[in-house]
Amino acid sequence: MRMRRGAPIAAVAGVGAVTAMLAGLVTNTASAQSRWPGWLRWLQVHPWLSFVMLGAATAGLTALLALLDGHRTEVQGHDPTSRRVDAADPPGAALVLRSLPRDTTAFTNRTAELNSLVRSVRVAQENGEALPVHVIDGMPGVGKTALAVHAGHILSDRFPDGQLFLNLNGHTHGRNPVQAGEALAALLAATGVPTHQIPVSDDVGAVTEARAAMWRSRLADKKALLILDNAASYQQLEPLLPGGDECLVLVTSRKRLAAHEEVVLPVDALPPEHAADLFVRLSGRPADELDHGVLNELVRLCGYLPLGVSLLAARLRHHPSWKAEDLHERLVAEQDRLGELRAGERAITATFDLSYRDLTPERQRVFRQLGLYPGTDLDAYVGAALGEVSVVVARRHLDGLYDDHLIDEHPGSRYRLHDLLRDYARGLASEGDSMDHVQSVQRLCMYYLSALADANGHIVRSGASVPPPPDAPRQVETPVLQSRADALNWLENERANILACIRRANSLSLYDAVMRMAVAMAPFLRQAGPWDQAVGLHRTAAGAARQVGDRQALAHALAELGVVRRFMAAYPEAVETLNEAVTQYDAVGDRRGKADALNQLGIVWYLTADNADAARAQTEALTLYRELDYRLGQANALADLGMVWRQMSRFDAATEAQSEALSIYRELGDRYGEANSLRDLGVVHCLTGAYDLAARHHHEAFDIYAELDDREHQAYALNESGAVRRLTGDIEGARAAHSQALTHFTELGDRFGRANSVRLLGVVERVSGDAHAASRLQEEALDTYRELGSRGGEAASLSELGATRGVLGERAGAIEAFERSLEIQRALGDRCGEAELLNHWGKLLVSSDPADAREHFQQALRLAQDIHCPLEEARALEGIGRCDLVVDGPVRAEDLLRTAVILYRRLGANSAADDVERLLVSQRG
Structure with missing residues (x-):
């Protein structure tokens, strides 16, 4: 691959070099002051030939570059996901059913197609062959989805690892086809991948590739069934195909999708006799009561399409007094009215019209409103909001429309319109007042804002502000959410519908609704992700705020965008966005908002070890919170400031700030904040040698995180x-804790936490004697820290890498790592890290240059005593003692070494103390 990419580049470089040379020759061709050597002199004698060759070379270079650019464009043109995210484009979300939709009663005999599909699957499984993709194609309303779902139910026992159903909206009027990256995120989440682990990026092409790789890996050894309904193109569905040979994929599409590995099952209109059988079965009339001539004419007028036949039969069933002849008369009259339509359109639309006109006026209105619904599926609460009726009435209407075959039922008491019926309902709605569309979306937004306020009451931290419900003119009925689990489940089920509602509101310039719904969705997307979806939402909200000149809303959107950027480890973008949020909050005089943005800025600067900026931001935020008497804000700023002081080795200040934060969190009953402060206090106690107290705090923090089901912070507590x-x-206990943390971070997709686990495992391997494994782990951690821009992590890994290289005898490499680490440590003000590094460096030099080693240990000792870090103090004393032992013998060294033993014993570092005592005994012998 590299050679293929390098060849064109080499060609361009070669032609460019020739061109440059010829240009030089032409420039100097008239010069008579020098004689050119060899064959070049011939060119000097024939200058016009130089111009000709220059022109040819330039033309060749231009053609080659055009060819390469055209090839690049062609490749990019084949990838519909290669574009970057449009900042103004509202986010979308795909809805995946974790089980198959209900098998339809309207399914009729498709024996040939079913037998072909089942036989293909059985033969492939029995022969151990890879299952091909099966594509079911055909015209709208022909029953493609019904066939796929029916086949899925028949084959489900062969695929015990799960059945998934995803509508790709390939031909849904008024809705964009589901993008591959969006679909992959939904599929990964549906199969149990935590949303924090799903790859995110602004580069749509890159993130699609990453998610597709994860999806293929996820299903590599699974037997699962995947139905991809309503596909627009092969490019849309190709990234969604599993990597496992034992997964069955059924695709439905109105188009003939071409791919060499697929099995195509074309579905045509029903044979006349099957269409008649379906009509009889669904009409509820005995076959001998129906005139067969009239019956055959009825199904012919439906175009033999299952959807039309079902609707027509339902009409007869709901009118016991009608005869088939009555229904036929009405259908002929309806088709005559639709004479301007094509024959196929006229057939299906006539059946829709008959069914619609048979509804009561109130139910007709509900059906029209469903055509304006931007979401994928809905329940009775959404139906009530759309129709401006009670939930009881809405449920009655939805059940009635289901009985009339005008909507489909999905698991969980949810409903969905067939695409053709959605188009039909939308057309009916567009014939009325154009304001109906706007008002419907406004009512939906009002409903979702009310429901989101209830959900946020369960998921927002204690003491934090919950986005308020709308000022509704009447009470809005919302689902009863009794717990955090209920709230998260409801939010996940409605995610795609809420984002679709925001998209529609944005297209209708309902900017106030867009901004308020973005605020209301922010707490959930902060926790649940995927974060690129949150980025899209908050960019949309920021665009809406700029449209209406609402600087307060703009500040909120920017602040949320900055937080999500921090989660994505996009630190420069996070700083830029949060700084703009601070400016906007200042402009509108919102001190609470400004304090929140400063607090988040401080966290970003802490993560990048810009400690001075971090301390300044947190101190300013703390001052504002105290002026506002906002206790949770005070606790957050104190806790975050404590972490900065700890990172700067100001342990007393860190303990004071963190202890005050802990007190406030307990006063507020904020268990999450309490656990965070306990964990960081444990880190400080560990650095100052109070290992028993540190272990107790870490254990308490871990228990609270487990109670909150917060696996990410459980992992941080495990590392500490x-x-x-x-x-x-306890080396084995340490290895087990770091390994468990590594597993959590890997599953959650937290790259910074994972790098910490890898680095700490590297330390364990070094002290347990496997320096080669330790070196590999430190190199891996170092690469990640550098990618994330974490200078503190980079310095820690370099310090450990230097120590490991020293054990391996790689003196030059060790010193190089120490020098770079020391430069960063001093820039960050991390004196504890600097003391540890100097001790590592001194240990490297003891045998070869004890005087230089002693100087490093003495520097470490001064730092350790200044910041009250007893472990590094003991290590420095031991190092100085070992240097004196080499230079002057045991007499001068013994006191220093005994002092080191006392400190080690006091800390509980008995292994280090034992090593020094064995050294003392050996010297006496």
Whole structure:
């Protein structure tokens, strides 16, 4: 691959070099002051030939570049996902059913198609062959989805690892086809992948590739069934195809999708006799009561399409007094009225019209409103909001429309319109007042804002502000959410519909609704992700705020965008966005908003180890929170400031700030904040040698995180606990804790946390004697820290890498790592890290240059005593003692070494103390 890419580049470079040379020759061709060597002199004698060759070379270079650019464009043109995210484009979300939709009663005999499909699957499985993609194509209303779902139910036992159904909206009027990246995110989440682990990026092409790779890996050894309904093109569905040979994919599409590995099952209109049988079965009339001539004419007028036949039969069933002849008369009259339509359109639309006109005026209105619904599926609460009726009435209407075959039922008491019926309902609605569309979306937004306020009451932290419900003119009925689990489940089910509603509101210039719904969705998307979806939402909200000149709303949108950018480890973008949010909050005099944005800025600067800026931001935020008497804000700023002080080795200040934060969190009953402060206090106690207290705090924090089902912070607590275990001699306990944390971080997609686990495992491997494994782990962690821009992590890994290289005898590489780490440590003000590094460096030099080693240990000792870090103090004393032992013998070294032993014993670092005591005994011998 590299050679293929390099060849065109080499060609361009070669032609460019020739061109440059010829240009030089032409420029100097008239010069008589020098004689050119060899064959070049011939060109000097024939200058016009130089011009000709220059022109040819330039033309060749231009053609080659055009060819390469055309090839690149062609490749990009084949990838519909290669574009970057449009900042003004509202986000979308795909809805995946984790089980198959209900098998329809309207399904009729498709024996040939079913037998072909089942036989193909059975033969492939029995022969151990890869299952091909099966594409079911045909015209609208012919029953493609019904066939796929029916086949899925028949084959479900062969695919015990799950059945998934995804509507790709390939031909849904008024809705964009589902993008591959969006569909992959929904599929990954549906199969149990935590949303924090799903890859995110602004580059749509890159993130689609990453998600597709994860999806293929996820199903590599699974037997699962996937129905991709309503596909627009092969390019749309290709990234969604599983990697496992034992997964069955059924695709439905109105188009003939071409791919060499697929099995195509074309579905035509029903044979006349099957269409008649379906009509008889659904009409509820005995076959001998129906005139067969009239019956055959009825199904012919429906175009033999199952959808039309079902609707027509339902009409007869709901009118016991009618005869088939009555229905035929009405259908002929309806088709005559639709004479301007094509024959196929006239057939299906006539059946729709008959069914619609048979509804009561109130139910007709409900059906029209469903045509304006921007979401994928709906329940009775959404139906009530659309129709301006009670939930009881809405449920009655939806059940009635289902009985009339005008809507489909999905699991969980939810409903969905067939695409053709959606188009028909939308057309009916467009014939009325144009304001109906706007008002319907406004009512939906009002409903979702009310329901989101209830959900946020369960998921927003104690003491934090919950986005308020709308000022509704009447009470809005919302689902009863009794717990955090209920709220998260409702939000996940409605995610795609809410985002579709925001998209529609934005297209109708309902900017106030867009801004308010973005605020209301922010807490959920912060926690649940995927974060690129949140980025799209908050960019849309920011665009809406700019449209109406609402600087307050713009500040909110920018602040949320900055937070999500932090989650994505896009730190420069996070700083830029949050700084703009601070400016906007200042402009409108919102001190609480400004404090929140400063607090988030401080966190970003802490993560990038810009400690001075972090401390300044948190101090300013704390001052504002105290002026506002906002206790949760005070606790957050104190906790975050404590982490900055700890990172700067100001342990007393860190303990004071974190202890005050802990007190406020407990006063507010904020368990999450309490756990965070306990964990960071444990880190400080570990650094100051209070290992028992550190272990207790970490254990308490872990228990609270487990109670909150917060796996990410459980992993952080495990890493801190593992460090204490290692320092107190429990190497296997440390390895187990870091390994478990690594698993959590990997599953959650937290790259920074994962890098921490890898680095700490590297330390464990070094102290347990496997320096080669330690070196590999530190290199991996170092690469990640550098990619994330984490200078603190980079410095810590370089320090450990230097120590590991020293064990391996790679002196030059060790010193190089130490020098770079020391440069970063001093720039960050991390004196504890600097002391640890100097001790590592001194240890490297003891045998070869004890005087230089002693100087490094003495620097470490001064730092450790200044910041009250007893472990590094003991290590420095031990190092100085070992240097004196080499230079002057045991007499001068013994006191220093015994002092080191006392400190090690006091800390509980018994393994280090034992090593020094063995050294003392050996010297006496």
